[in-house]
Amino acid sequence: MLIAILSLLALCAGAQNHVFVETESFTEKGGWVIDQQSFVVMGSSYIMAHGMGRPVKDAATTVKFPKTGKYKMWVRTKDWAPFPKGPGKFEISIDGQKVNQVFGSSGSDVWKWYDGGEVNIRGTQAKLSMKDLTGFNGRCDAILFTDDLKFTPPNELEALGAFRRKLLNLTEKPVDAGRFDMVVVGGGVAGTCAAISAARQGLKVALIQDRPVLGGNNSSEIRVHLMGDTDKNYYPKLGRIVREMDNGDPGNGNADAKEYGDARKIAVVKAEPNISLFLNTFVNKVEKESDIITAVVGRDIATNQETRFSGSFFSDCTGDGTLGYLAGAEFRMGRESKAETGESLAAEKADDFTLGTSNLWASLDRDTVSSFPETPWAMQFSDEYHIDEAKADWQWETGFGNFNTITEAEKIRDHNLRAIYGNWSYLKKNKPAKYAKKELAWVAYIGGKRESRRIIGDHILNQMDIQEGKLYPDGSVTATWTIDLHFPDPKNSKYFEGQEFFAGTKHIKVAPYTIPYRCLYSKNIQNLFMAGRNISTTHVAFGSTRVMRTCGMMGEVVGFAAALANKYKTSPRGVYTDHLPELTAILKGETLAPQPE
Incomplete structure (x- = not known):
């Protein structure tokens, strides 16, 4: 019996403590928005800093920890528009102390876990906050703290889904x-x-x-x-x-x-x-x-x-x-x-072509001149080709068989954003007589699907x-x-x-x-x-x-x-x-x- 008890205590002492934080569950979203459009391929929503070129207010939440001490922090994010590094930069702070790393501009447009380094948790709860640095759609799916400093969370979607469900206790019966x-x-x-x-x-x-x-x-x-x-x-x-x-x-x-x-x-x-x-x-x-x-x-x-x-x-x-x-x-x-x-009117041969998805946008006249950031990571326009419009209509559409409107909804939306921001940046810089006092006032981050x-x-x-x-x-x-x-x-x-x-x-x-x-x-x-x-x-x-x-x-x-x-x-x-x-x-x-x- 004594041997069994000692073995059990040793097992408990060596057990991993994982603290899994879904960003969409943050109690204070600040200026970040929830995006669920890729739920079917990610198994989750995420939050995004949709500021149209202006940094949004911080998102924050309080996280409970089973014990104090050292944890390894992992952040699941991506660089949505790498060129070679994209615009979605954000920082994470714990109890007001910035983590010594910037996320969201890695040069990789694949969702995965990024090593945030070791952090010292001094109490059984801590305030976790996310600071947007650009206003250009930085995004984060989840944050993981683990006291197993050698542990690496899964990136493969099936394994990640099981890991996510386990840590969120989603195996329990749903509410009826x-x-x-x-x-x-x-x-x-x-x-x-x-x-x-x-x-x-x-x-x-x-x-x-x-x-x-x-x-x-x-x-x-x-x-x-x-x-x-x-x-x-x-x-x-x-x-x-x-x-x-x-x-x-x-x-x-x-x-x-x-x-x-x-x-x-x-x-x-x-x-x-x-x-x-x-x-x-x-x-x-x-x-x-x-x-x-x-x-x-x-x-x-x-x-x-x-x-x-x-x-x-x-x-x-x-x-x-x-x-x-x-x-x-x-x-x-x-x-x-x-x-x-x-x-x-049918195609000569059956294919995967579908009508596309639109992300509409609008600008408004203001009393003062405004600027818009440079967007080297966006689509590039020229005097030879640009779209001279102060607001969008139905024609702003991506898909056409180049993308799957269900499994690649995020890519489609992001492609639309790269077109919108790139064109607007060109207009603001190169057509000041018409656009100097116009401000980008609204851009849809939820895609309007057709087919x-x-x-x-x-x-x-x-x-x-x-x-x-x-x-x-x-x-x-x-x-x-x-x-x-x-x-x-x-x-x-x-x-x-x-x-x-x-x-x-x-x-x-x-x-x-x-x-x-x-x-x-x-x-x-x-x-x-x-x-x-x-x-x-x-x-x-x-x-x-x-x-x-x-x-x-x-x-x-x-x-x-x-x-x-x-x-x-x-x-x-x-x-x-x-x-x-x-x-x-x-x-x-x-x-x-x-x-x-």
Whole structure:
């Protein structure tokens, strides 16, 4: 017994003490912002100093330690724009004492752990702070303190994920949010309208959004105006909820955040007693029984607390088709070939080309002259080629098959930032008569995506459906937007071949047409609806269906259909096969939507 006790004491004495700090959990963010856009590839959010060239206020938090003494500090970061060293420099202090190293400008654009050296912790808690040195998007994922001075934390993502979960105690069961009739994942215009529509039919709804605001591309974080008509509907009942969300048409990328109606959207949702709203929650796990989703698990992007949502029906309104992908739904990404679809606008060969992502920006006139830092690490412009604009519009777009819009979302955003900052630096320096008193007032750090996965339904909408105006028996949403497929602007390609960030398009007009209800539910996951840009279309047809008023009406249809499915204890497909006349009557306004039993 004595030998066993002594052995146990020796083991405990030699045990590692790891103190793992997720930066997004800092109690004081200062001017740093949380970025969750790469959660699917990093397994985590991180914080970023988005100061548009002006250093932001410090982020700080209090860290508890199991004991005093020496610790090795590791910092997980990257140099996002090395040339040979980039602009994202920051410092870390412990109890006001700067660590003898600058982070974020290593010359490597790979996320990894950097050795911060040994630090002496004098108490059982210490104040940890991060100081931005440039204002140009320095970033940090996590900070690790270990009393094993020879320990090196894992960089490989699978091992890092297990390490992260263990130290954050994420292996414990998630908090149970309860059971819902309808779980809507994604709080853009489509998801918000789906949640409201379902709730007004009496369904108990969870609306889960991975950002602090609703509206997606129409929120103040991205600032894209709403397009598509709601007043040309075959079914006038559709579009009413979209109009409640609609804050008018301020245009794209304006400097005034209030023009995009964040408060309006939140207020409408919170007025619905049947909706439970969960902001800042990224859904990253799905539970299934055969081909039926039983629950999803989401992680808070700041605290990392996990929450479980069980339900009868689910709607993927994520844009990226994240829920469907996790559930094993059939999907497509990229362009189909002409041989496959018969579409005249399709590609000759199938490929991975997708429409890109925009980060809009705006400047404002000021009373005094201002300067902007030199940006040798950014894209370089000249008298021969620059973009002479005081604010962005939709054309500022990166993707086009050069990047994967899901797995390389961070690279796309950073590429956009290098273009924005480089062009603005050129304008400020070389065109003072026009730009000396203009100041860069707003730059989106959340990317506004156009295209990624499209989940396959029982019908795949195509070019012929649109241009021939086919009215299928299950025609639902009336769409009016042109076939609007972007491509790299030829002049931009000439100067930045393979690195394009500016788009062109050709609008192909269409008469109003209807989107079949069969495009709004999954072909192989029994209880999965979808609304938004990830519905069942070809790449060509997607060019027309993707605008947000149209997507919002899809959400309204999904809400009505979910009420019918709940009433008759059937599936989304069962609504089509057995209850389509009743759904059509609801859309026409001839009958009230069913109240669940």
